[in-house]
Amino acid sequence: TGSLTVKDLAERMGVKSAEIIKQLMFLGIMATINQEIDVETAVVVAEEMGFRVEIKERELDPEELLELEPEEDEPEKLQSRPPVVTVLGHVDHGKTSLLDAIRDAKVTATEAGGITQHIGAYQVKYQQKRITFLDTPGHEAFTAMRARGARITDVAILVVAADDGVKPQTVEAINHAKAAGVPIIVAINKIDKPDANPDRVKQQLTEHGLVAEEWGGDTICVPVSALQKTGLDELLEMILLVAEMNELKANPFRSARGTVIESQLDKGRGPVVTVLVENGTVEVGDFLVAGSAFCRVRAMIDHKGRRVKKAGPSAPVEVLGFSEVPQAGERFYEVPEEKVARQIALKRQERKRQQELKASGRISLEDVFSRI
Ligand code: GTP
Ligand code: MG
Numbered sequence: 001t002g003s004l005t006v007k008d009l010a011e012r013m014g015v016k017s018a019e020i021i022k023q024l025m026f027l028g029i030m031a032t033i034n035q036e037i038d039v040e041t042a043v044v045v046a047e048e049m050g051f052r053v054e055i056k057e058r059e060l061d062p063e064e065l066l067e068l069e070p071e072e073d074e075p076e077k078l079q080s081r082p083p084v085v086t087v088l089g090h091v092d093h094g095k096t097s098l099l100d101a102i103r104d105a106k107v108t109a110t111e112a113g114g115i116t117q118h119i120g121a122y123q124v125k126y127q128q129k130r131i132t133f134l135d136t137p138g139h140e141a142f143t144a145m146r147a148r149g150a151r152i153t154d155v156a157i158l159v160v161a162a163d164d165g166v167k168p169q170t171v172e173a174i175n176h177a178k179a180a181g182v183p184i185i186v187a188i189n190k191i192d193k194p195d196a197n198p199d200r201v202k203q204q205l206t207e208h209g210l211v212a213e214e215w216g217g218d219t220i221c222v223p224v225s226a227l228q229k230t231g232l233d234e235l236l237e238m239i240l241l242v243a244e245m246n247e248l249k250a251n252p253f254r255s256a257r258g259t260v261i262e263s264q265l266d267k268g269r270g271p272v273v274t275v276l277v278e279n280g281t282v283e284v285g286d287f288l289v290a291g292s293a294f295c296r297v298r299a300m301i302d303h304k305g306r307r308v309k310k311a312g313p314s315a316p317v318e319v320l321g322f323s324e325v326p327q328a329g330e331r332f333y334e335v336p337e338e339k340v341a342r343q344i345a346l347k348r349q350e351r352k353r354q355q356e357l358k359a360s361g362r363i364s365l366e367d368v369f370s371r372i
Contacts, residue, residue, distance in 0.1 A: 003036040013051060023048055025263050038351075040344040047257060047333050073251040081250040082123065082130035082242035083312035084152055084276065086182075087158030088173035094189040097226035098159055099135050100238070104229075121274060121316030122260050122303035126236045131243075132276070132314045134261065152259045152276055155242050156182045157235070162196035162223070164206035174208050183242050184210065185220045187235055192225040236330065250313030256280035256334040260290050263325045271322040276330055281312045282319070282334065284355035287341040290332035292352055295322040 006024070010017040017033045023045045024031045031037060037045075050073070087095045090103070122131045134153070156177040160170055178183050186205065188198045202212045202221060211217020220238050224231030240260050246256060258278040266272045271293070282288070288295040298321035311317040323345065326332070335341045 003038045004034050004042060005033070006031050007033050008039065009042050009045065013046060013049070015049065019049070019136060020045060022268060024076055032301065040347050043335075043344065044331070044333065047193065047255075048331075052255065054152040055274070067194055073254065076254050077251045078249040079252060079313075082132050082315075083154040083239060083246075083248055084132045084134065084314050085155045085157055086134045087157045087159060088177065090161070090164070090173075093159045093161040093167075093170075094226045095159050095166065096135055097159075098187060098189060099133055100227040101229045102133065102232055123314075123316065124236075127240065129182050129240055131236065131239055132316055133345075134233040134276070134316070141366050152278060153177075153180065153182050154246060154248055155239055156184045157239075158184050158186045160186060160201050160205070161190045161196050162188050162191045162201055163190055165197070165201055166208065171208055174210065178209075183246070185222065185235070185238050185242060186210065186212075186233075188221055188223045191223045192228045193232070193351070198223050233234035248314075250279045252281045252312040254280040255336075256282040256286065256288070256332075258282075258332055260326050260328055260332060261329040262328055263322075265325050269320055271320075271325040273322050273326060274316060275311075275318045275319055277311050277313055277315050277317065279313055280334060281310050282317070283310050287335050287336055287338050288319070288322075288332050289341050289344045290326035291330040292345050292348035293322045293324040293326040294338075294341035295319065296338055296341075 006017050010020050021031055022035070024037070026040075027041070027044065031036070031053075087099055089095050090239055093172065099122075102124060121132065121134045123130050125131075156173070156340050158170065158173055158177070160166060174184065186201075188201050190196055191198060196219075201217060205212070205219065205221075206215070206217070208278050210219040212219050212221045214221075222231055222238055222241070222317060223261045224235055254270050257280060259307070260273055261276050262274040264272050273290070273293075273295075275290075282300065284300060286297045288297065297319055300308050300311055300320070301318040302311070303316055308317065335344065
């Protein structure tokens with residue numbers, strides 16, 4: 001009884017079944033119109049489509065559980081939000097160096113005792129405007145995020161080393177960004193090197209559909225040197241320009257949702273989960289669900305190591321209080337009650353266990369067959 005069909009859900013929400021099916025696909029679930037989906041999946045789908053889900057009954061009878069109320073973000077509640085910029089590129093082309101250079105140059109030295117924390121996400125303020133940067137620790141996390149339908153990036157910075165040119169992972173990154181429909185700004189890095197050849201990079205990029213503006217195309221290419229910290233202002237200006245053209249907005253007043261960027265188990269603090277807030281605001285005391293983990297937000301720490309009580313749209317923040325460590329790329333949602341958070345998480349744990357059981361069962365069966 002803990003389920004409803006795709007069609008039922010579509011009717012309740014007043015949308016087409018195809019919309020639900022599409023959303024399910026983003027979540028990695030292939031479904032047909034008459035397929036039953038469980039209630040927590042329905043909640044996630046509804047949330048993702050901008051509906052607010054309210055708990056009707058304390059009994060948590062799934063059929064009665066959902067009262068779906070379309071939540072058009074009222075225009076007056078929408079506020080502009082900082083762009084989320086992901087840095088992509090081939091191994092060793094200088095992604096991390098470039099981010100470090102921007103941070104060193106643009107973040108005023110307020111970090112306590114110069115302790116640099118490892119957060120693959122931070123925010124800078126440039127010309128009074130904030131920009132959120134995400135490093136891609138490896139392509140795996142990014143792929144995982146994409147597979148889960150997370151569309152967290154507004155702008156991709158494609159780092160290409162001027163001495164090395166376009167490489168397989170450069171092409172992969174271009175394809176990722178294109179598939180996600182994310183605008184690309186090319187940072188031609190290491191121009192300080194004697195064998196740097198920016199024109200060759202531009203030439204190679206044209207072969208992948210990126211034609212530089214100065215060559216009549218519409219791809220912004222900025223020559224930079226992370227080592228010598230040159231070209232950074234121009235790069236930041238271009239990011240703000242692209243962001244402004246896209247008029248990025250969010251509603252800080254709605255319930256929060258976003259993506260897990262990094263997570264680890266800390267001996268003292270328990271699960272430490274870096275999230276990127278996409279919409280709404282996370283506050284200390286809120287209830288969250290991410291995968292099979294739930295959370296009563298105990299504390300939050302920003303990229304400068306300061307405790308904060310709130311984190312709004314586009315903010316990267318460390319969250320303490322999770323029951324277990326959710327995977328990077330997992331979506332998180334705020335739910336109205338702890339009970340609901342717990343229930344959804346438990347159900348997902350159960351389902352995960354069942355799937356694992358099934359999987360291991362299948363393997364042993366195959367083993368048997370292969371032995372025959
Ligand atoms: P992965 O995370 O391993 O994919 O590498 P990455 O793209 O983050 O590159 P990283 O920033 O670690 O830089 C790789 C090497 O290139 C380091 O030895 C850097 O010092 C060097 N490097 C980065 N930027 C520049 C630059 O502008 N000029 C020069 N000369 N060297 C650079
Ligand atoms: Mg790196």
